Amino acid sequence: MTQSLNWRKSTYSSGAEGNTCVEIADQRTRIAIRDSKDPAHGSLTFPPRAFTTFIEVLKADSAR
Template sequence: MTVSTVDFSGAAWRKSSRSNGASNANCVEVAVVGSAVGVRDSKSPGAGVLAFPAARWASFVRRMGS
């Protein structure tokens, strides 16, 4: 599977927990579709989606939590 062929149009998006602060200037949403994770700007959801293999996204999240 290539992430460029994943359809995120019906995905259940959720806002980043880090977007709940006093200034919501940099908000992102994530959605999981199969073995891909999509990331988009919550203020401009139609602007596009960055898609990553789920394993790569999990590695990124682990490293950011360290």
């Protein structure tokens, strides 16, 4: 069964033209993330708790 996802651009998109961004989709039990420039290339999915940890690590790393 193929599920149609409601993708939205991350609030952390950057670049003057918004061209360095990711999109996320909530699948209830998982969070999907993909490159907005190449959406057909694939996506990563995380359980919600792991996604939260993933974002926290990215934020901490960018603060260095």
